[in-house]
Amino acid sequence: MINFQYVRANSIADAVNLIADDPAAKFVAGGTNLIDLMKMDVEQPTKLIDISRLALDKVEDTAEGGLRIGAMVRNSDLAYHPAVEARYPVLSSAIRAGASQQLRNMASTGGNLLQRTRCAYFYDIALPCNKRTPGSGCGALAGHNRMHAILGTSDACIAVFPSDMCVALALLEARVHVSGPNGARTIAFDAFHRLPGETPQRDNNLEPGEMIVAVELPSAGFASNYSYLKIRDRLSYAFALVSVGVGLEIADGRIKAARLALGGVAHKPWRDTRAEAALAGQAANEAVFRQAADIVLRDARGFGHNNFKIELARRAIIRALTQAANGTPQSQSNKKIA
Amino acid sequence: MAPYIGTAVSRVDGVAKVTGAAKYAAEFSAPGLLYASIVSATITKGRITRIDTSAALAVEGVLTVLTHENRPRMADKDEAYKDEVAPDGSPFRPLYDDKIKFNGQPIALVVAERSEIARFAASLVVVEYGAAAYVTDVFRRREAAVPVKAPANPSEALFAPPKPRGDADRALAAAAVRHEGEYYVPIEHHNPMELYAATAIVDPDGKLTVYDKTQGVQNIQHYLCGVFGLKSDDVKVMNPYMGGGFGSGLRPQFEVVLAVLAARALQRSVRVVLTRQQMYALGYRPAMIQRIALGANRDGTLDAISHDAITVTSQYEDFYRQETAWSGLLYTSANAKYAHRLAHLDLATSCDMRAPSAATAVYALEAAMDELAVALKLDPLELRLRCYSDRDQHEDRPYSSKALRECYRQGAEAFGWSRRNPEPRSMREGTDLVGWGMATGVWDAFQAPITVRIVLTANGHAEVACATSDIGTGTYTIMAQVAADMLGLPLDNISIKLGDSSLPQSPVEGGSWIAASVSNGIATTAARIRNELLRLAKQMPGSPLADVGSDDVALADGKLVSKRDSSRAVSIADAMRQGAVERIEQEETTNPAQDEKRAHNTHSAIFAEVKIDEQLGVIRVTRVVSAIAAGRILNTKTATSQILGGVVWGIGMALHEETQIDHTFGRIVNANIAEYHVPVHADIHDIKVIFVDEPDDSNPLGIKGLGEIGIVGVAAAVANAVYHATGKRVRDLPISLDKLLA
């Protein structure tokens, strides 16, 4: 861990100015990911700009019938917010599936979007990793890749973006509001995180010096038919092997609209609109769900230890769709799979 | 006054622990204390060709950077580094020379005014290596594994495979029903909550007081004297509390050498604390590849057992235990043979971890027994009963006590085993497959020589002192209970001193031998106190105990009382007043009775229920019953906690635990407790612990110890339940859900 300076930002403008002055600086929110990475010398900011006390901790209704979530809203506060529980239960459920209560109490909405991969090769500076040190190679390709991606990989990187919350945000078509040296802009969720390609060092499309100020949810919340199903190596406090977020609109036994996104399988929350389109207009039954799963996984590819994820994802998609269609979403308290 | 022994006394150190008054090795301080940070090797094998510390030294607040090039003198002979429980070989010497023997090996120590500065400066040390080829994968050393040979002198044969009996090969070939299988347990790390740490304090007179996380303060003290050529008066080692050891602290670890090196180099007090990642450069449970062959008669009796094990150690020491002996011991079988080979890998030396050898070997044996039961179409519990042995099969001698049959009976009843449908995949609950499995557990009942000092003061308080450790198991509490009963005093009048090398002799805290050793030790010394009190009481004019012999009095309610006539009594206060003594001090060594004619073991029967999502393979261990036969239970609360902990650990062994090594780089890739999985609350459901009655006269108090027995067999019971639920036999641990999907 290197020696670093610590400053507290007084306003969004102050934060943006502070970071513009110092390219080696970083924002710190809950610190649950950044501080770990600093201890491991993976991140070496010379200055931390603390944004945790900015007034970005509100959850507000929008004129369009959606919600605007401040970047500093803690994961716990968001998960148990009455409006989220009532109107966007899939988001509430996804957050509760992640990390531990203590971590969720600290973790922020903005920080959750920007958490980095848990790939062991990324975390250990003695090992090669193109994401950490471009050009050093990918240790995971021929190494321990049980947790790694099966979709959207590149020869440079097979790391997974580990967030649960973002799987729900992806299927809810959230938008990310950012503020930066060139002013404010909004990024569609699907365009926020990136696939690794030749530049795995870039996790997302945030520009240098930009700060997340809020995440906005449109009105559609799929509160009646949803599920967030997370499959992991122990029953809590483990990153997803595969997770599936589902939101359905069902009328007369038929699916009117479907949203489907996966976690633990790619460098970003993996939403598949083709599979969603294939579900729309269909009866809610297993054959239809299986078809959708086959579409999602048509290009899936394993790297040895993680080959099982393809079949696991298929079964998890079918199960999550079944749970959502039946109105029996996966509980995050009782770990029995519904 | 009711006896304390056998009751659920709460921990006497509980308040100190929850209020933070209990101090651990990294919490002791001294004026001008310095902080040190370890630089760890990033290659697996080779040499350091250059180590540049200039950037680290240039950081303000850094006092020194110790490396093999500038460290103070250390001993040059292996003998100096051999601790009380060292295996054969050449012990690792931190910062001794330029050789790298395992990845993560400490290679430099940065000492600074603050821990943050030390850690920062440590990241600036530049190291160049000459790398050599290495192997860290046991499967790549399988063929090259070296047989463990029985030494010429049988008294040194502690861990060599037992002598074979009969002709196992022939019996196996002729067996009506045979099962043969290979079972694998990966490397596991102890992961105690408390990080390894040492605080070496330079006292004003130049002597050293070293607070070290260890399971044996005298072992460390002796070791430091050897390594640094110190006189035993020059160094005292303390460890009053320990946040979990599980065997990882039986041998000296490198933090203590480094702290003392730095303290001697600077003549200042120094603290070294490992990071969680560095904890994975310590010892570990050796990976184990086992082939078990069982030959049975149609009636379900065993005729042959063959157990072939490969375990992992380093290139420089041969650590192993008697891994193969458990299978030949547990069940009646006329023929048995064993083979044990060591795979030398470029890793640190493996070491003891809770129920060393039994946790792994009994897993394999009990999974194999389950497979044999299937082959025989016999209930798994019924098979165990048909093979039940009342005699130690190795030595053909009786047990001092063995209530395993009662464990089976009470455990099965509490679990409801009789309602089990033997057919795999036959029990369902919605989308879950339900499986019931069982297994047997076995461990040794040891006792070791120990010395206990008791000082009784006229106000009716007693201080009990012994250099043993309480590694979190409850030793303070049981010592206080035993002393209170033996001295006839209230629990609150007893104070316990331990974890200090200057106290009377104790072995390291391991093998489940401390409860029996120290309790009987207290009883012996308490008897001496009683005799001394009786001598004084007899001198009282008209003493009611004048003609009472020492065997005919007891201490109770603060009085010496005749066992025959309770009206004849003298209070401790009166007796001491008579002798005009303020304190009575006695110190006595207690040796275990020589009882070679009988075997001494603890046993258990474990029953487990799993529910597994048929499609997704997600496993929940919904119920476990563990019935334990372990002699007299000193404290039902701390004993239950020990067994609960063992069961939880066994569930983790079955489903979660695995140290993952990237064999291309020789580095552990899950060296943290987010990625190294142990069970969390959600994984643990209903666990019931039963202690069956087991009177035993191996020692006066009838104690067998139970630190280890709780984990033995649990992994097998869970694995067998997984088979019963799914019809899939997973023979390599952990049973992660992907192994059930295929």
Ligand SMILES: Cc1cc2nc3c(=O)[nH]c(=O)nc-3n(C[C@H](O)[C@H](O)[C@H](O)COP(=O)(O)OP(=O)(O)OC[C@H]3O[C@@H](n4cnc5c(N)ncnc54)[C@H](O)[C@@H]3O)c2cc1C
């Ligand atoms: C042991 C462990 C287990 C975990 N398990 C899970 C899990 O199962 N599922 C899961 O989803 N997550 C899990 N997490 C991750 C956790 O969700 C993240 O660490 C957390 O969401 C990060 O939020 P934070 O506010 O603490 O971010 P920080 O650590 O403060 O910051 C993370 C990054 O975001 C940047 N940043 C923060 N806020 C902003 C902003 N407003 N604008 C621009 N940049 C910003 C920081 O500069 C930094 O680079 C786990 C974490 C740990 C330590």
